[in-house]
Amino acid sequence: MNEEKFFEDYCIGSSRVTAGRTITETDFVIHAGHTGDFFPHHMDAEFMKTQAFGQRIAHGTMVFALGVGLTASRINPVAFSYGYDRLRFIKPVFIGDTIRTRLTVARKEPDPKRPDQGRVWELTEVLNQRDEVVLACEHIHLVQQRKH
Amino acid sequence: MNEEKFFEDYCIGSSRVTAGRTITETDFVIHAGHTGDFFPHHMDAEFMKTQAFGQRIAHGTMVFALGVGLTASRINPVAFSYGYDRLRFIKPVFIGDTIRTRLTVARKEPDPKRPDQGRVWELTEVLNQRDEVVLACEHIHLVQQRKH
Amino acid sequence: MNEEKFFEDYCIGSSRVTAGRTITETDFVIHAGHTGDFFPHHMDAEFMKTQAFGQRIAHGTMVFALGVGLTASRINPVAFSYGYDRLRFIKPVFIGDTIRTRLTVARKEPDPKRPDQGRVWELTEVLNQRDEVVLACEHIHLVQQRKH
Amino acid sequence: MNEEKFFEDYCIGSSRVTAGRTITETDFVIHAGHTGDFFPHHMDAEFMKTQAFGQRIAHGTMVFALGVGLTASRINPVAFSYGYDRLRFIKPVFIGDTIRTRLTVARKEPDPKRPDQGRVWELTEVLNQRDEVVLACEHIHLVQQRKH
Amino acid sequence: MNEEKFFEDYCIGSSRVTAGRTITETDFVIHAGHTGDFFPHHMDAEFMKTQAFGQRIAHGTMVFALGVGLTASRINPVAFSYGYDRLRFIKPVFIGDTIRTRLTVARKEPDPKRPDQGRVWELTEVLNQRDEVVLACEHIHLVQQRKH
Amino acid sequence: MNEEKFFEDYCIGSSRVTAGRTITETDFVIHAGHTGDFFPHHMDAEFMKTQAFGQRIAHGTMVFALGVGLTASRINPVAFSYGYDRLRFIKPVFIGDTIRTRLTVARKEPDPKRPDQGRVWELTEVLNQRDEVVLACEHIHLVQQRKH
Numbered sequence: 001m002n003e004e005k006f007f008e009d010y011c012i013g014s015s016r017v018t019a020g021r022t023i024t025e026t027d028f029v030i031h032a033g034h035t036g037d038f039f040p041h042h043m044d045a046e047f048m049k050t051q052a053f054g055q056r057i058a059h060g061t062m063v064f065a066l067g068v069g070l071t072a073s074r075i076n077p078v079a080f081s082y083g084y085d086r087l088r089f090i091k092p093v094f095i096g097d098t099i100r101t102r103l104t105v106a107r108k109e110p111d112p113k114r115p116d117q118g119r120v121w122e123l124t125e126v127l128n129q130r131d132e133v134v135l136a137c138e139h140i141h142l143v144q145q146r147k148h
Numbered sequence: 149m150n151e152e153k154f155f156e157d158y159c160i161g162s163s164r165v166t167a168g169r170t171i172t173e174t175d176f177v178i179h180a181g182h183t184g185d186f187f188p189h190h191m192d193a194e195f196m197k198t199q200a201f202g203q204r205i206a207h208g209t210m211v212f213a214l215g216v217g218l219t220a221s222r223i224n225p226v227a228f229s230y231g232y233d234r235l236r237f238i239k240p241v242f243i244g245d246t247i248r249t250r251l252t253v254a255r256k257e258p259d260p261k262r263p264d265q266g267r268v269w270e271l272t273e274v275l276n277q278r279d280e281v282v283l284a285c286e287h288i289h290l291v292q293q294r295k296h
Numbered sequence: 297m298n299e300e301k302f303f304e305d306y307c308i309g310s311s312r313v314t315a316g317r318t319i320t321e322t323d324f325v326i327h328a329g330h331t332g333d334f335f336p337h338h339m340d341a342e343f344m345k346t347q348a349f350g351q352r353i354a355h356g357t358m359v360f361a362l363g364v365g366l367t368a369s370r371i372n373p374v375a376f377s378y379g380y381d382r383l384r385f386i387k388p389v390f391i392g393d394t395i396r397t398r399l400t401v402a403r404k405e406p407d408p409k410r411p412d413q414g415r416v417w418e419l420t421e422v423l424n425q426r427d428e429v430v431l432a433c434e435h436i437h438l439v440q441q442r443k444h
Numbered sequence: 445m446n447e448e449k450f451f452e453d454y455c456i457g458s459s460r461v462t463a464g465r466t467i468t469e470t471d472f473v474i475h476a477g478h479t480g481d482f483f484p485h486h487m488d489a490e491f492m493k494t495q496a497f498g499q500r501i502a503h504g505t506m507v508f509a510l511g512v513g514l515t516a517s518r519i520n521p522v523a524f525s526y527g528y529d530r531l532r533f534i535k536p537v538f539i540g541d542t543i544r545t546r547l548t549v550a551r552k553e554p555d556p557k558r559p560d561q562g563r564v565w566e567l568t569e570v571l572n573q574r575d576e577v578v579l580a581c582e583h584i585h586l587v588q589q590r591k592h
Numbered sequence: 593m594n595e596e597k598f599f600e601d602y603c604i605g606s607s608r609v610t611a612g613r614t615i616t617e618t619d620f621v622i623h624a625g626h627t628g629d630f631f632p633h634h635m636d637a638e639f640m641k642t643q644a645f646g647q648r649i650a651h652g653t654m655v656f657a658l659g660v661g662l663t664a665s666r667i668n669p670v671a672f673s674y675g676y677d678r679l680r681f682i683k684p685v686f687i688g689d690t691i692r693t694r695l696t697v698a699r700k701e702p703d704p705k706r707p708d709q710g711r712v713w714e715l716t717e718v719l720n721q722r723d724e725v726v727l728a729c730e731h732i733h734l735v736q737q738r739k740h
Numbered sequence: 741m742n743e744e745k746f747f748e749d750y751c752i753g754s755s756r757v758t759a760g761r762t763i764t765e766t767d768f769v770i771h772a773g774h775t776g777d778f779f780p781h782h783m784d785a786e787f788m789k790t791q792a793f794g795q796r797i798a799h800g801t802m803v804f805a806l807g808v809g810l811t812a813s814r815i816n817p818v819a820f821s822y823g824y825d826r827l828r829f830i831k832p833v834f835i836g837d838t839i840r841t842r843l844t845v846a847r848k849e850p851d852p853k854r855p856d857q858g859r860v861w862e863l864t865e866v867l868n869q870r871d872e873v874v875l876a877c878e879h880i881h882l883v884q885q886r887k888h
Contacts, residue, residue, distance in 0.1 A: 030178070331510055
C-alpha cells in the first residue's frame with residue numbers, strides 16, 4: 001500500500017472518492033466514550049426530539065475523524081500531514097447516514113522555507129448518501145520534490 | 149452544566165485550562181478501530197523503532213478529537229460550533245503522554261450576515277506534560293448577542 | 297470543575313438532576329463485553345421474546361455504573377466515596393430508554409471515628425423518560441469538616 | 445449453564461471463588477468511556493503521581509461491575525437479583541492487579557410478602573492477587589421455594 | 593468452571609448447544625474496528641441495498657470468533673486446541689439474527705506421534721434463529737489419555 | 741480499492757506481505773469482550789506466571805481474525821470467500837508481538853459444479869517480528885473465470 005507520490009505528481013483538479021460507511025448509533029456511543037463529550041445533542045434522543053433537528057446529531061470531531069479515516073488506504077512515504085484549514089461543519093450527520101469522502105487537489109506551491117519540499121492543499125469533502133457535502137476542510141501536506 | 153454566555157460575555161484574552169488525560173496505548177487502538185486508519189505510524193511498534201521518532205505516534209485526528217473533548221464540560225445553549233481554522237500538528241504525542249487543553253478567547257467580531265450574532269475565535273491549544281503545545285487550532289463559534 | 301464542598305455545605309433536601317442519556321443496544325454490548333456477563337436476559341432477543349418483559353433488559357450493574365457516571369461532572373476534593381447502601385433495581389431499563397440521575401442530600405452526621413469528618417448520605421435515583429425511578433441507592437460520602 | 449437452585453438449596457456458609465482477571469489500563473479507559481467518568485483519579489497519571497496513591501486507581505463502579513461479572517457463569521432460573529446492601533470500597537485497585545470474586549451464602553429468610561419465595565444474602569468479596577478484600581457487598585436474591 | 597475431560601471421556605455423537613446471542617449492528621462495528629476490515633459488505637448499508645443480499649452481512653471471521661466464543665464456558669485443563677478444518681461460511685448472518693453453537697463429538701483417534709494423547713474432532717455448527725447452519729467447522733483438540 | 745482479478749489472473753507462487761500491527765493488551769481485552777471468552781489463559785496474568793508460557797497468550801480466534809483483517813485492503817468483486825482449511829495455531833502470540841500476514845497462491849482448479857468459476861487456495865501465514873509463522877491456514881476463494 002506504500003506509493004511514493006512527489007510534489008510534482010500532484011495534478012490540480014485530480015480527485016478520488018472513497019468507499020462508503022454507514023454512521024451507526026454505535027459510532028455515536030464510541031465517539032462519546034473516546035472523547036468524553038456526552039453532550040445531549042449526541043446522546044439524548046428525548047431531548048433532541050424537542051430541538052430543531054428532531055434527533056441526535058453526530059459530533060463534528062467524529063465526522064472529521066471518520067471522514068479523514070476513510071482516506072487512509074495508501075501511505076505516501078514522501079508526504080507529511082501539516083494541518084487543516086477552513087474546517088467547516090456544513091450539514092448535520094444523523095444515525096443511519098452513509099458517508100464517503102472526496103479528495104481533490106486544490107492548489108500547490110513550493111514551500112517558502114524548505115527548498116526541497118512543497119505544500120499541497122487537498123480539498124477534503126465528506127458527502128452523505130444524497131451527495132450533500134456535510135463537512136469540508138483543506139488538508140495541507142508537506143511533500144518532497146523529486147531530486148534533480 | 150448549562151451556562152448561557154452571550155457574545156458580549158466573551159473577554160479577549162480570558163483563558164481556562166482543562167483537566168488532564170493520559171493518552172494510552174488503548175486510545176491508539178480505539179482510534180484506529182474507530183476511524184479505520186491502521187497506518188504503521190500508529191500501530192506497528194517494530195516499524196517505528198526504525199524511524200526518527202523511535203516509537204508509535206498518535207493520530208492527528210485523535211489528538212484533535214480528544215483535545216477538543218476535554219473542553220466539553222459546559223454547554224453554552226446560545227453558541228454553535230461553526231468550524232476550525234489553522235489546525236496544526238506541532239509535536240508528536242506518544243503513548244503515556246498526558247494532555248490538557250488551554251482555551252483562550254483570541255478575537256471576536258459581529259457576524260456580517262446575522263445581525264443578532266457574532267463570531268468568536270477561541271485559540272485551542274493541546275499541551276503535554278512538559279507544557280509544550282502539541283496541537284493548535286482556532287475554534288470559531290457563532291454566538292448570540294444579547295437582546296436589547 | 298473542582299469545587300470544594302465541606303460537610304457543613306451539604307443541605308438536607310437539596311437536589312440536582314443530571315443531563316439525560318439514551319441507553320442504546322451498543323451500551324448493552326459494551327457492558328456485556330466489559331464485565332463478561334453475556335446472560336441471555338441482556339443478549340438474546342429471541343429468548344426474551346418468550347419471557348415476561350418481551351425484550352432484552354439492561355444489566356443492573358450497567359444502570360448503576362451509567363447512572364452514577366452521569367453525576368461525575370464536578371470533583372469535590374474534600375470528599376471521598378465510602379460506599380453505597382440499599383441499592384435496588386426497581387424497574388427494567390430497555391434499549392432506547394433515556395435515563396437521568398437525581399441526587400438528593402438525604403441525611404448527614406459527624407463521623408464517629410474521625411472528628412474532622414462527616415458522613416453524607418446522598419439519595420441517588422436513576423429516572424427514565426417517564427420520570428419513573430428505575431434504580432435507587434444511597435451514596436455515602438466521607439466529607440471534611442471546615443477547620444475552625 | 446442453567447442450574448435450578450431453590451431457596452432450600454442455599455447452605456449458609458457455602459462458598460465459591462471465581463476465575464481471576466487482570467485489570468488492565470484498557471479496562472480503565474473502557475470504563476471511563478462507558479460511564480463518562482473521566483475524573484483525573486482514573487485518567488491522569490501525572491496528577492496521580494502527586495497524590496497519596498502515586499498512580500491511577502480504578503473506578504469503584506468498575507471494580508463492582510467486573511467483580512460481579514466474574515460470577516456470571518451459571519444462570520439460576522428460579523432466582524432474581526433484588527439488590528445490594530453495604531457496598532464498600534475497601535482498598536484501591538491499580539492497573540495490573542488481578543481480581544477474583546468470592547461468594548459466600550451469609551444468611552437467608554422467607555420473604556415476608558411472598559409466601560413462595562425467600563431472600564438469600566450472598567456476601568460478595570472481590571479479592572486481589574494478595575488475597576486482600578478490595579470491595580465487599582451483600583447481594584440479595586429473591587429465590588423460589590420448592591413447591592410442596 | 594474447570595472440568596477435566598480425558599480422551600476416553602469423549603463419546604462419539606454426544607452434543608451440546610450453547611446459549612443464544614443476538615448479533616447487533618454494534619458487533620459489526622466492533623469487529624470492523626478490531627480487525628481493520630471495513631469492506632462495504634459489512635459497513636455500507638446504501639451499497640448493500642444494491643446487492644443481492646439487500647443489507648449488510650457479518651464478517652465471516654466474526655461469525656467464527658463469536659460462534660466459538662459462545663462455547664467458552666468450561667475449561668478442560670487436559671485438552672489443547674490444535675486447529676480447525678473445513679471452516680465453511682454457509683449462510684449470511686444479518687444484523688438482528690440470533691446465533692447459538694452446537695458442538696458434536698464427530699470422531700477421535702490416538703495421536704500418531706504422542707502416545708499419551710489423542711485427537712478429537714468436534715463438529716462446530718453455528719445456528720441462527722431458524723435453526724439453519726450458517727457456519728460449520730471441525731475443531732481439533734489434542735487431549736490427554738488417562739494414565740494407566 | 742476495487743480491483744477485478746479473475747481465476748486466470750492468479751499465479752501459483754505469487755505472494756504478498758501486509759503491513760505490520762503490534763498486538764496490544766488492549767486487543768486481548770477487546771477480543772475477550774467481543775467473543776465472551778475470558779479464559780485465564782488470555783486474561784489472568786497471575787495464573788499464567790505459573791504456567792509454561794509465563795504470560796498471557798492471545799486467543800487463537802483473535803490471531804486468525806486480525807491476521808486475516810490485515811489482508812483486507814483490496815476488494816476483488818469477482819471473488820467470494822468460500823472457507824478455510826487446515827487452520828493451525830503454531831506458536832503463541834504474546835502482548836507486544838508484531839504480526840504481518842503473508843499470502844501465497846498455493847493452487848487452483850476449475851470448480852467442479854460451477855463451469856464459470858474456479859477455486860483458488862491461498863496460503864495465509866501470520867508471522868511475528870522474528871519471521872516465525874504463528875498461524876497458518878488455507879483460504880479458499882471462489883473466483884469467476886473470464887468470459888470467452
